[in-house]
Amino acid sequence: MDAIFEKLKDLQDILSQKIELEHNMLEIPKMLTTQTELLARMKRTFIEKNQDYERAKNAEAEFRNFLMDAESKREKAEKNMESISTQREYEALDKEIEDAAGKEQEFRNKLQRELRILSDLDDEIKQSQALIEQQEEELENKRKDIEAEIHEKKNQMLLLSERENVLASDLDPDVLFKFERIIRNKMGKGIVPIKGGVCLGCHMILPAQFANSVRTGEEIIFCPYCSRILFYEESEQGEEEFFFDEDAGSLSDLDDMEDEDFDDDDEEEERINIDYEE
Numbered sequence: 001m002d003a004i005f006e007k008l009k010d011l012q013d014i015l016s017q018k019i020e021l022e023h024n025m026l027e028i029p030k031m032l033t034t035q036t037e038l039l040a041r042m043k044r045t046f047i048e049k050n051q052d053y054e055r056a057k058n059a060e061a062e063f064r065n066f067l068m069d070a071e072s073k074r075e076k077a078e079k080n081m082e083s084i085s086t087q088r089e090y091e092a093l094d095k096e097i098e099d100a101a102g103k104e105q106e107f108r109n110k111l112q113r114e115l116r117i118l119s120d121l122d123d124e125i126k127q128s129q130a131l132i133e134q135q136e137e138e139l140e141n142k143r144k145d146i147e148a149e150i151h152e153k154k155n156q157m158l159l160l161s162e163r164e165n166v167l168a169s170d171l172d173p174d175v176l177f178k179f180e181r182i183i184r185n186k187m188g189k190g191i192v193p194i195k196g197g198v199c200l201g202c203h204m205i206l207p208a209q210f211a212n213s214v215r216t217g218e219e220i221i222f223c224p225y226c227s228r229i230l231f232y233e234e235s236e237q238g239e240e241e242f243f244f245d246e247d248a249g250s251l252s253d254l255d256d257m258e259d260e261d262f263d264d265d266d267e268e269e270e271r272i273n274i275d276y277e278e
Contacts, residue, residue, distance in 0.1 A: 011171075011179070012188070012190050014164050019188065029150075032142060042135060046132060049121055056121060063114060078097055191228060192228050204226070217231065
């Protein structure tokens with residue numbers, strides 16, 4: 001059994017590394033999320049600015065036409081001043097020239113405003129385009145780096161799987177299945193020692209009869225509290241003081257414990273054990 005326990009310890013290290021690699025391979029692509037979202041926002045802004053530019057361009061063309069029409073009316077009225085013969089005609093024509101000149105100035109001001117808007121939008125669009133191209137290049141480089149990193153981790157996984165297969169070749173499949181599930185649920189710890197009658201995985205005091213069974217090392221035994229595989233480790237204080245049946249009780253005593261003696265970890269272990277049975 002000592003050889004099996006040593007294999008399980010080595011297997012524990014391998015499985016812990018594999019689980020960490022799996023987690024990393026799931027997390028690595030998320031690094032692109034922020035940059036991808038930023039690029040998407042930049043593209044939406046770029047599209048909106050182009051739409052604003054088109055609206056400003058249409059408005060500029062419209063005001064330019066209005067300005068030309070107002071200038072034409074003013075010039076025509078001024079030309080007609082040469083042929084007027086009465087004061088009333090003069091006043092009417094003068095009013096027409098004044099109105100046309102006012103419209104001309106209004107449309108000229110609006111045209112200049114739209115030209116400034118077009119100039120500003122043109123600069124912003126060029127800047128946005130440059131930033132988008134830069135962001136796309138950075139994102140592509142990051143994507144390539146991530147693909148290379150994931151490829152490297154997959155190679156590491158293959159090497160670990162080869163070592164795992166060698167170690168697991170002569171171990172019980174059911175034990176291996178439970179062992180891996182325990183490691184995944186117990187932060188990489190699937191096999192732990194008992195020392196001084198205490199499980200060093202969950203730090204619960206074990207009944208003396210149960211602890212003695214672990215000490216003999218004749219079979220694989222799981223902790224009744226945390227479900228980890230147990231092996232015996234000599235206490236620095238000496239083993240005598242920890243293995244008296246009248247002090248520690250037996251496994252049958254577990255059924256007599258009050259509900260309040262079980263915490264959330266106990267409920268989790270019960271769930272894991274049910275999964276194993278399934």
